[in-house]
Amino acid sequence: MKSYLLPEFLLDRDEDLCTQCGACVKQCSFGVHSFDEEKGKIVIHPEKCTGCQRCVIFCPVNALRVTSAPPAYRPNACWTGERIQDIKKQAENGRILLRGCGDDSPHRVYWDHILLNASQVTNPPIDPLREPMELKTFLGRRPDGIALEESQIGDFEVSKISTEVPPSLMIETPILFAAMSYGAISYPAFKSLAMAAEELGTLFNTGEGGLPKDLRRDYGKCAIVQIASGRFGVDLEYLNSGVAVEIKVGQGAKPGIGGHLPGEKVSPLVAATRMIPEGTDALSPAPHHDIYSIEDLSTLIHAIKEATNYEKPVSVKIAAVHNSAAIASGIVRAGADIIAIDGLRGGTGAAPKAIRENVGIPIELALAAVDDRLREEGIRQRCSIIASGGIRCSGDVIKAIALGADAVYIGSAALVAMGCTLCQSCYTGKCNWGICTQDPHLTKRLDPQRASQSLVNLVRAWSFEIKEMLGGMGINAIDSLKGNRDQLRGIGLQEWELDVLGIKGAGE
Amino acid sequence: MSKRRQNRRVRRVIKEKEIGACSIFGALNQAGERFGGEGVVRAIANMHDRSNGLGGGFAIYGLYPEYRDYYALHVMYENENQVAKEKAEAYIHKHFDVVHDEEIPNSGEPKAPNAPRTWRYFVAPSEKVDAFENEDYVVQKVIELNSTIKDACIFSSGKNMGVFKGVGYPEDIAEYFLLDKLYQGYLWTAHGRFPTNTPGSWTGAHPFNLLDRTVVHNGEISSYGTNRRHLEMYGYKCIANTDTEVLIYATDLLLRRQGLPMELATKILAPPVWEAIKNEKEKERHLLTTLRQVYAPLLMNGPFAIIIASHGEMIGLTDRIRLRPLTAATSGDMLYLSSEEASIRLISPKLDKVWTPNGGEPVVGKVTKRVKVKNEVLPLARVSA
Numbered sequence: 001m002k003s004y005l006l007p008e009f010l011l012d013r014d015e016d017l018c019t020q021c022g023a024c025v026k027q028c029s030f031g032v033h034s035f036d037e038e039k040g041k042i043v044i045h046p047e048k049c050t051g052c053q054r055c056v057i058f059c060p061v062n063a064l065r066v067t068s069a070p071p072a073y074r075p076n077a078c079w080t081g082e083r084i085q086d087i088k089k090q091a092e093n094g095r096i097l098l099r100g101c102g103d104d105s106p107h108r109v110y111w112d113h114i115l116l117n118a119s120q121v122t123n124p125p126i127d128p129l130r131e132p133m134e135l136k137t138f139l140g141r142r143p144d145g146i147a148l149e150e151s152q153i154g155d156f157e158v159s160k161i162s163t164e165v166p167p168s169l170m171i172e173t174p175i176l177f178a179a180m181s182y183g184a185i186s187y188p189a190f191k192s193l194a195m196a197a198e199e200l201g202t203l204f205n206t207g208e209g210g211l212p213k214d215l216r217r218d219y220g221k222c223a224i225v226q227i228a229s230g231r232f233g234v235d236l237e238y239l240n241s242g243v244a245v246e247i248k249v250g251q252g253a254k255p256g257i258g259g260h261l262p263g264e265k266v267s268p269l270v271a272a273t274r275m276i277p278e279g280t281d282a283l284s285p286a287p288h289h290d291i292y293s294i295e296d297l298s299t300l301i302h303a304i305k306e307a308t309n310y311e312k313p314v315s316v317k318i319a320a321v322h323n324s325a326a327i328a329s330g331i332v333r334a335g336a337d338i339i340a341i342d343g344l345r346g347g348t349g350a351a352p353k354a355i356r357e358n359v360g361i362p363i364e365l366a367l368a369a370v371d372d373r374l375r376e377e378g379i380r381q382r383c384s385i386i387a388s389g390g391i392r393c394s395g396d397v398i399k400a401i402a403l404g405a406d407a408v409y410i411g412s413a414a415l416v417a418m419g420c421t422l423c424q425s426c427y428t429g430k431c432n433w434g435i436c437t438q439d440p441h442l443t444k445r446l447d448p449q450r451a452s453q454s455l456v457n458l459v460r461a462w463s464f465e466i467k468e469m470l471g472g473m474g475i476n477a478i479d480s481l482k483g484n485r486d487q488l489r490g491i492g493l494q495e496w497e498l499d500v501l502g503i504k505g506a507g508e
Numbered sequence: 509m510s511k512r513r514q515n516r517r518v519r520r521v522i523k524e525k526e527i528g529a530c531s532i533f534g535a536l537n538q539a540g541e542r543f544g545g546e547g548v549v550r551a552i553a554n555m556h557d558r559s560n561g562l563g564g565g566f567a568i569y570g571l572y573p574e575y576r577d578y579y580a581l582h583v584m585y586e587n588e589n590q591v592a593k594e595k596a597e598a599y600i601h602k603h604f605d606v607v608h609d610e611e612i613p614n615s616g617e618p619k620a621p622n623a624p625r626t627w628r629y630f631v632a633p634s635e636k637v638d639a640f641e642n643e644d645y646v647v648q649k650v651i652e653l654n655s656t657i658k659d660a661c662i663f664s665s666g667k668n669m670g671v672f673k674g675v676g677y678p679e680d681i682a683e684y685f686l687l688d689k690l691y692q693g694y695l696w697t698a699h700g701r702f703p704t705n706t707p708g709s710w711t712g713a714h715p716f717n718l719l720d721r722t723v724v725h726n727g728e729i730s731s732y733g734t735n736r737r738h739l740e741m742y743g744y745k746c747i748a749n750t751d752t753e754v755l756i757y758a759t760d761l762l763l764r765r766q767g768l769p770m771e772l773a774t775k776i777l778a779p780p781v782w783e784a785i786k787n788e789k790e791k792e793r794h795l796l797t798t799l800r801q802v803y804a805p806l807l808m809n810g811p812f813a814i815i816i817a818s819h820g821e822m823i824g825l826t827d828r829i830r831l832r833p834l835t836a837a838t839s840g841d842m843l844y845l846s847s848e849e850a851s852i853r854l855i856s857p858k859l860d861k862v863w864t865p866n867g868g869e870p871v872v873g874k875v876t877k878r879v880k881v882k883n884e885v886l887p888l889a890r891v892s893a
Contacts, residue, residue, distance in 0.1 A: 024610055123728040123810055131829055132781040137803045144742075145766040146802055160791075165798055378741045381805075402733075473730055476829060479800075480731030480809035487733060 004088050007046035010069040014467045017063035018042070021060035024055040029430040029442055041494065050077040052423035054432035086353070100426025100436065102253055102345040102412055105357045110364035111396045115506055116231040117487040119474035127469035134477040135463055137407050140168030140313040140383040141337040166337060167311050169244055170375060171462045172201030174401060174478055178388050178411030179226050179248065179317070181207025183261050183270040183282065188451065189435045192418060195448060196221035196455035198344025205409070208232055208248055208259070208284060210273040216241040220296050229258055230284035232504035236307055244312050244338070245304050247297070249288070250319030252389040255360045261349065265429050297412055298334035307336070314338035318365030320344060320389065325373035325507040332383045340409060341366050343389025347412040349436055350427035363389040364403065368501045371404025371483055395463035403463060403501065404483040418451040418457040530831050531555035531700040531724035534815040534845040536822040541841070542570050542692040547855035549688055553679040554700040554851045559583060561620070562708025563701025564681040565673025565717040567722040568693035576628040579646055579761060582664035582671060584710055586624040589659035592652070593625070596660040603649050604631035611846030618684050620675035624710050628670070643719055650718065655745045661711045669819065673713035690835030694872055695822055696873065697815050699724040712748050716756040720819050721757065725752040726847060727832045736804035744794040758806050759816055770823055770872065776803040778828045778868035780828050820875040828889055830867030837862040843873035
């Protein structure tokens, strides 16, 4: 049946430059370019194009242009081209609309409405190239204070701490790689994150798909191992293979629903790692079926602590929703050492479009509310907060920390560093950049050496920028920016938004 | 604005912090012998140009030996608010037994406008509790009175010590409160203030005090927001709109409530950089790392030089990269701390030792002997014999 959908991208091939070499045909897994025997030349099928730009980059003679072409229906502010296309698509296939990557709808990005402070006169800015500038960060539960052994008080040389300080994670920069499972992303992409985390002195998160055995020895020390509702690849050895365990309750891109890794992506190694039969769909239920209440979560947290000999902090990841603050308080009281909050714009390999653009709240507001609530209850010290979901640059990182986060997770930004162009077609399993696919012809396109170096470069560059901004505020340790909302001002925000963020307006 | 709107607005009021340059000075007789304030006043006056007439003050230890067992509450009543005085006195009488009260003597001629009435009350908690809870009780009542009764402020609450402060140059304040004529102490600290972004206020002048601990501070605390929000979790209320307030609360939390030794507390307020910690021996590395991990929200970031005093002890400290000046000197039993060396030499030309401490390295002076003053033993509770 003839599809009534319009192509979303316009492809332009400069016939003068094109040598008919076939690179584009080979590069495009979606079949946009194909060789027409009859015409004796390469032809284009624009309706298949996702706008990933792979062919443009790899055309050896720069003969290709791919431009976004919003469907040219009669302009209508209400019935936009996107809405019309969605309706036509669903009329044709009767299915839920799927999308990869984070929410792209124009909800307000609060980071862009927050401005930072800098020192002038009364307080010297500090030059990070000449003075120490510290980004070292601890994650985990901290006691309210420490006690020293009585007999040795005052004798600094031998003062011994008698307070038991719970296990914590030490990272060199407050940026971690967000949970992206092996299965959702390719082996080389997964390994690149591990390699970069090791070199940077930070951590990556395995996501819910287990940790391949061959990576445990070298990269376990920089891994947070995640368990989600599907419990894929979880056994005692897995729980003990990383430095921390994260219970994933929710994800910002799709709060309240589970996950679905199609059987096509369950390759032999993915199957072995996840401990499921090859080629079967890996379904994560919406809830954890052993967590129907906060006391169940507490039981699971303590079961994990028991299984890991109380040596590893336990994190609980939730999606940012309306009552995140109260939920977070419960999570801390249930015994979690770290809370990860994933905002509305958090990435995903696949989410129903309806969920992605309609459910959850922005991370900025959720983060501020959670930090406030934990402080009101006097339990902020008992956990660390990792914020995630749409952290795009160093400015977002530093604003998140000033709002109250201890560190941030980056997912989409890390993928973009490796080559991703946010074409949102991750769920097809045909990622041309070799990131979100298990097709061996595609995964081999990603070289872990190069990709991990790109990740290292990105996080180093951001860390330099954070140091510059920190120094500008006259602060030489990231600790002194945590929750320091005095350093922030809002611009273009309404009163209630400033209230929730707990910041003043610019000029106030 | 609607009522609801106003209420919401209050929710996000973020405390202003005053910032500025300043002069600080401290003199401790390590034998515990009391001396008059003439030298200290001359020394701080010599740094006249470091302040701008918007704040000055002094703390004197060993001040009230005749009332040494009673908390001496110094209270300001601002804006000629007679109701404030009535309310505050009702509050004080409700929670304490007052053995004596009087107006704090003054010359009657303040140099600055809006001088509040200042009154002092010698009190004991009306509920008999043990010594530690006793102190907690006083702290709670001080914070409560200061945050609930408008125009009333307890600005000094220790035993056998007192703070005198206000708007004006420090020498004006000394003259107004007749300090060099009336009082003697074994430890004096002084402060001249140069606030830059808010008008000076009597309550906002230094020293800041809680129980017998005082802080005088030159600098700006860029970590103020972090420090304040952390301390609020432990029941402190920042009401003075100045960053120095977090120092007094942080030291109260660490030294009194958590019982850490001063040497360690200084490593929390101005910890060594990670690069330096890395090179320490195993045990110290562990200790310093744990301190930074646990107490990260109490790291005082930004330029500062401070003198922290309590009975029997005076500590000088600068921020860890030493962005504000501090000079230390000794002469016989005397230990001096000053923003400028010249002020020390002005009142004590012959010095045994003069040095400039490194960033984050505390200068610790302690009274080493118990001495008799007016046939009474000074209660130096915190001094190891």
